[in-house]
């Protein structure tokens with residue numbers, strides 16, 4: 001099978017032939033039709049984080065396709081089922097986190113395109129218990145970004161625990177953020193969107209954001225405080241420390257600052273303001289299988305639609321360069337067939 005492979009951090013990916021994976025009894029084999037390109041894949045290939053991706057690595061955790069082979073113990077899926085393989089490739093199923101509906105926090109989890117090979121390939125092996133079926137009325141290209149960008153932002157809005165009519169500010173209107181705006185609108189929140197450039201801010205407006213601010217040219221905090229008296233929650237998907245600092249300062253008293261983006265930096269937290277303002281700072285990592293089912297249902301009902309730019313596997317190094325330059329408006333999805 002053809003796959004894109006990283007052999008060294010910050011090196012270009014290599015397109016090459018690899019053996020099609022062999023299955024254990026609980027595995028399935030998915031013929032990948034499409035795979036979204038997440039900024040996490042770029043962090044993985046650059047070795048950005050304290051816990052590094054395996055090498056060599058086939059990245060990709062927004063892979064979707066059809067099941068073409070089943071391990072001997074798989075009884076709940078069949079050949080031909082349309083499924084996606086998320087970041088949460090597998091979890092142990094019996095620890096405190098797995099048992100309490102927090103499998104995304106399982107210490108024994110494997111991650112697609114990070115600790116195990118992912119979907120930048122024509123075929124990908126997956127754990128049968130952790131793939132999720134794609135609703136019939138979504139195409140593969142429409143579904144792919146929901147398997148990370150969609151579920152992650154939907155979950156972040158859930159953990160913000162705010163109510164319809166409240167204000168939420170989305171920092172970063174990229175692959176994650178453009179879906180965050182849509183989920184926030186669909187959940188009944190009033191939305192502020194912060195990014196830079198006419199393309200991203202126009203898109204945010206079209207997707208339902210009421211206030212759109214450019215972090216390079218606007219007084220973001222001044223405008224948010226003036227127009228909303230401070231938002232009830234922020235979801236920060238920006239790949240920038242500055243974005244996190246601004247998102248913290250945009251919240252009102254008692255507000256929630258949900259951290260989602262993963263720039264490899266620290267964020268200084270002012271203790272005095274946090275205490276006196278009763279601020280909550282919450283980390284949010286992808287979502288569970290149930291979150292994924294819910295987030296796909298929003299799309300199946302037409303309430304959320306990923307804006308996609310179709311490319312092919314051979315384009316991957318150019319796609320990463322565009323991502324570094326901040327030039328992608330929506331989510332790039334590589335079509336594999």
Ligand code: NAD
Pocket residue numbers: 037038039040041043148149152171172173174175176177194195196200215237238239240242243244259260261262263284285286287323326328
């Ligand atoms: P992306 O490159 O598509 O989008 C990032 C956006 O942030 C860009 O539009 C960029 O212009 C914008 N940005 C940069 N600096 C900013 C600032 N100061 N203020 C506002 N916006 C700013 O990336 P993506 O695929 O959406 O991923 C975003 C981040 O989320 C990455 O770090 C990724 O690793 C992380 N991520 C986290 C989770 C999770 O579960 N927590 C899941 C997926 C991705």
Ligand code: ZN
Pocket residue numbers: 038039040041061087148149
């Ligand atoms: Zn991702």
Ligand code: ZN
Pocket residue numbers: 091092093094095096097098103106107108
């Ligand atoms: Zn577990």
